[in-house]
Amino acid sequence: xxxxxxxxxxxxxxxxxxxxxxxxxxxxxxxxxxxxxxxxxxxxxxxxxxxxxxxxxxxxxxxxxxxxxxxxxxxxxxxxxxxxxxxxxxxxxxxxxxxxxxxxxxxxxxxx
Amino acid sequence: xxxxxxxxxxxxxxxxxxxxxxxxxxxxxxxxxxxxxxxxxxxxxxxxxxxxxxxxxxxxxxxxxxxxxxxxxxxxxxxxxxxxxxxxxxxxxxxxxxxxxxxxxxxxxxxxxxxxxxxxxxxxxxxxxxxxxxxxxxxxxxxxxxxxxxxxxxxxxxxxxxxxxxxxxxxxxxxxxxxxxxxxxxxxxxxxxxxxxxxxxxxxxxxxxxxxxxxxxxxxxxxxxxxxxxxxxxxxxxxxxxxxxxxxxxxxxxxxxxxxxxxxxxxxxxxxxxxxxxxxxxxxxxxxxxxxxxxxxxxxxxxxxxxxxxxxxxxxxxxxxxxxxxxxxxxxxxxxxxxxxxxxxxxxxxxxxxxxxxxxxxxxxxxxxxxxxxxxxxxxxxxxxxxxxxxxxxxxxxxxxxxxxxxxxxxxxxxxxxxxxxxxxxxxxxxxxxxxxxxxxxxxxxxxxxxxxxxxxxxxxxxxxxxxxxxxxxxxxxxxxxxxxxxxxxxxxxxxxxxxxxxxxxxxxxxxxxxxxxxxxxxxxxxxxxxxxxxxxxxxxxxxxxxxxxxxxxxxxxxxxxxxxxxxxxxxxxxxxxxxxxxxxxxxxxxxxxxxxxxxxxxxxxxxxxxxxxxxx
Numbered sequence: 084x085x086x087x088x089x090x091x092x093x094x095x096x097x098x099x100x101x102x103x104x105x106x107x108x109x110x111x112x113x114x115x116x117x118x119x120x121x122x123x124x125x126x127x128x129x130x131x132x133x134x135x136x137x138x139x140x141x142x143x144x145x146x147x148x149x150x151x152x153x154x155x156x157x158x159x160x161x162x163x164x165x166x167x168x169x170x171x172x173x174x175x176x177x178x179x180x181x182x183x184x185x186x187x188x189x190x191x192x193x194x195x
Numbered sequence: 196x197x198x199x200x201x202x203x204x205x206x207x208x209x210x211x212x213x214x215x216x217x218x219x220x221x222x223x224x225x226x227x228x229x230x231x232x233x234x235x236x237x238x239x240x241x242x243x244x245x246x247x248x249x250x251x252x253x254x255x256x257x258x259x260x261x262x263x264x265x266x267x268x269x270x271x272x273x274x275x276x277x278x279x280x281x282x283x284x285x286x287x288x289x290x291x292x293x294x295x296x297x298x299x300x301x302x303x304x305x306x307x308x309x310x311x312x313x314x315x316x317x318x319x320x321x322x323x324x325x326x327x328x329x330x331x332x333x334x335x336x337x338x339x340x341x342x343x344x345x346x347x348x349x350x351x352x353x354x355x356x357x358x359x360x361x362x363x364x365x366x367x368x369x370x371x372x373x374x375x376x377x378x379x380x381x382x383x384x385x386x387x388x389x390x391x392x393x394x395x396x397x398x399x400x401x402x403x404x405x406x407x408x409x410x411x412x413x414x415x416x417x418x419x420x421x422x423x424x425x426x427x428x429x430x431x432x433x434x435x436x437x438x439x440x441x442x443x444x445x446x447x448x449x450x451x452x453x454x455x456x457x458x459x460x461x462x463x464x465x466x467x468x469x470x471x472x473x474x475x476x477x478x479x480x481x482x483x484x485x486x487x488x489x490x491x492x493x494x495x496x497x498x499x500x501x502x503x504x505x506x507x508x509x510x511x512x513x514x515x516x517x518x519x520x521x522x523x524x525x526x527x528x529x530x531x532x533x534x535x536x537x538x539x540x541x542x543x544x545x546x547x548x549x550x551x552x553x554x555x556x557x558x559x560x561x562x563x564x565x566x567x568x569x570x571x572x573x574x575x576x577x578x579x580x581x582x583x584x585x586x587x588x589x590x591x592x593x594x595x596x597x598x599x600x601x602x603x604x605x606x607x608x609x610x611x612x613x614x615x616x617x618x619x620x621x622x623x624x625x626x627x628x629x630x631x632x633x634x635x636x637x638x639x640x641x642x643x644x645x646x647x648x649x650x651x652x653x654x655x656x657x658x659x660x661x662x663x664x665x666x667x668x669x670x671x672x673x674x675x676x677x678x679x680x681x682x683x684x685x686x687x688x689x690x691x692x693x694x695x696x697x698x699x700x701x702x703x704x705x706x707x708x709x710x711x712x713x714x715x716x717x718x719x720x721x722x723x724x725x726x727x728x729x730x731x732x733x734x735x736x737x738x739x740x741x742x743x744x745x746x747x748x749x750x751x752x753x754x755x756x757x758x759x760x761x762x763x764x765x766x767x768x769x770x771x772x773x774x775x776x777x778x779x780x781x782x783x784x785x786x787x788x789x790x791x792x793x794x795x796x797x798x799x800x801x802x803x804x805x806x807x808x809x810x811x812x
Contacts, residue, residue, distance in 0.1 A: 114799055118792050126791075191789035 102143030109136035123178055123185050127171045134164050197247060197258045199240050200277050203287060204330065206236040207323040214316035223311045227302040230315025231295070234322050238295040241287050248284055248674070256280055256677040259332060273393060278332035281674035285530060286329035286462055289537045293454045294322050296656035300545050301446035303652035304552065314354060314444065321347035325455055329462060334383050334393040337463070341379070341427070344456045345372055351451060352443040364439040371436040375426015379463075382419030385412070399469040406473050417470045417477030421484070424460030428514045431488045435741050437511055441503040445548030448503060453510045453544050454537035461517040461533055465526055465679060472680065482522015486615035489515030493622030495738045497629065501558045502547050505630050508738070509584060510540055512619060516600055523612050525603020526679035531672070532596035538668045539583035539593055542660035546576035549653070550634065555643045560630065565639040570647050574635050576657050581631050583664040585624035585705060588698030592668030599682075601693050606683035620697055624704025629712040637714060 109132055116129030138160045145153015175185065182189040210233030214226060258279040265273045298318060305314050324343025331337045353365030387393055390401050406413040429437035440452050464471060464481060471478045492512035499505045513536050520529035550566060550573050551558055567574045583593035597620060604613040711719050722728045734740065
């Protein structure tokens with residue numbers, strides 16, 4: 084068996100629809116987390132979850148059509164997540180230093 | 196050498212850009228080096244061009260340098276092309292030569308002024324635009340320079356902007372000249388409509404055939420061009436801005452409001468002379484405008500008390516001479532007088548600047564007096580510049596040019612103009628001698644200690660201009676024969692008689708000036724007590740009441756209309772557009788809460804909405 088054939092059999096066991104539903108659920112959970120949590124750490128974690136949901140969708144559809152692009156995108160998202168985490172953690176530090184709290188609403192100073 | 200012609204405007208342009216971006220970061224010395232140096236480069240290139248023009252003239256007496264095409268719209272292709280012929284060579288020599296001397300003087304005059312760099316950036320802008328005006332081979336480029344010098348004039352009149360009076364004077368100059376500019380623009384539109392081009396040489400070549408059977412159209416066009424010239428050159432009826440323009444620093448008055456910009460109208464008419472020759476009526480109007488302005492300004496100058504205003508009215512009257520010469524068909528005499536006038540009037544203005552600074556910004560001549568010993572160089576500048584202005588026979592530059600105008604007027608059969616010019620010469624020498632006798636002789640009436648200027652930047656410009664104002668300047672003949680139509684020639688005996696007459700008139704004027712204004716001035720003081728005489732003097736002092744008249748005719752009705760139409764229906768219609776916009780703005784600005792979760796939620800909601808629209812449609 085060649086590698087492509089192995090991949091095809093693996094997908095045959097997990098249908099694309101299931102993978103997409105999983106990804107949708109994860110994405111909605113992440114979004115919900117962003118909307119309802121006030122602790123900035125949880126907000127960051129929710130963003131992480133949302134990104135991984137997108138990554139799952141990419142990987143699943145990549146293997147469904149036997150294309151490497153899905154996995155390329157997954158690596159890209161990993162890098163992005165690392166960069167996002169570093170910026171996000173810097174923000175957490177600054178927020179805590181300025182306001183002595185991790186509550187995001189404390190920093191809502193802009194009024195229209 | 197001619198290849199370098201573009202440098203004549205490029206150098207001041209670079210100077211302007213450097214100074215206006217550097218603003219006040221540069222020291223006074225750096226700013227002076229850039230400001231004066233850039234015009235120095237222009238003067239050097241001009242001198243090289245003059246040298247080559249004299250020794251090795253280009254084919255046909257014309258050199259054109261094509262730089263680029265500005266734009267292409269259908270058949271309308273204005274070319275950026277510089278044209279160097281006898282006329283524009285004379286003009287750039289005056290602009291860059293006299294301009295350089297004035298810049299040099301200004302580097303002394305403006306010392307310790309807060310806006311030193313700003314001053315030179317405006318001055319360079321002016322030189323650049325003026326060079327554009329005279330070198331442009333296209334009426335569109337002439338107009339670009341025309342507006343550029345108007346802008347520089349506005350900026351420099353209002354240079355000391357902290358005094359609102361200076362701002363008012365600047366706006367007045369800008370608006371009044373704009374009236375003339377509008378006439379000129381309409382004239383250009385008509386020319387373009389008829390001939391389909393704005394290239395000066397093509398227009399001059401095509402106009403005689405095209406307008407042969409349309410005398411009315413060409414008269415209207417020529418009169419519109421005259422309107423532009425009249426506004427820029429401060430001639431009747433758009434002359435009221437020039438005396439107020441004296442609010443600017445004195446070197447500005449010397450450069451812009453005496454030597455160069457105000458003569459742009461003369462240049463315009465000389466450049467488009469064919470149009471005026473096609474319409475005898477318009478040419479007659481040119482002469483008439485000049486003659487009337489010459490006399491009115493002469494009378495007004497006789498009673499002014501401000502040293503710069505006397506010179507301003509005398510500038511007006513001397514430009515009246517040039518218009519008169521143009522109207523009489525003495526084209527080259529007009530350009531000759533333009534050149535000598537630039538020499539001696541720049542000298543007079545610079546010397547008056549020396550006097551004003553020496554007396555601590557005093558401008559009233561009755562508060563001066565007896566400055567002969569205290570400011571020797573300024574005194575001799577005034578004596579020699581004043582003699583040239585009064586055209587004292589044989590020794591001054593002004594005599595030769597004024598004489599040519601008189602001969603041209605007589606030989607062309609314009610006797611009315613001739614006698615107006617002769618009488619104007621008489622008035623000129625009276626008010627010039629009055630100015631010198633009151634300022635430099637008698638007792639000093641001021642309180643502050645007079646201090647004379649020193650240094651090369653003070654001495655060199657005055658000395659060079661003194662030399663050029665004597666007969667030496669009168670021997671420089673502008674090489675305009677190839678460009679302008681020939682002047683009528685008079686017999687030799689007529690020549691001599693006119694020279695005698697004008698010389699006698701000038702000397703008589705000085706004698707009368709001496710009798711009236713030297714020493715105690717008893718007769719004039721007694722005359723001032725006579726009610727009729729003082730009424731006339733007041734009328735003359737207000738420049739024949741033109742300011743009052745225009746105030747009643749234009750300014751007051753305009754203000755009244757503005758007042759009553761302040762809340763009219765159109766304003767309401769226009770302003771009502773803002774109401775829904777303001778409401779929407781209030782609505783949207785309320786969405787800016789500063790809470791990230793609302794932003795995230797609205798982004799997600801928006802994304803869902805868009806995807807739903809795409810999927811469901």
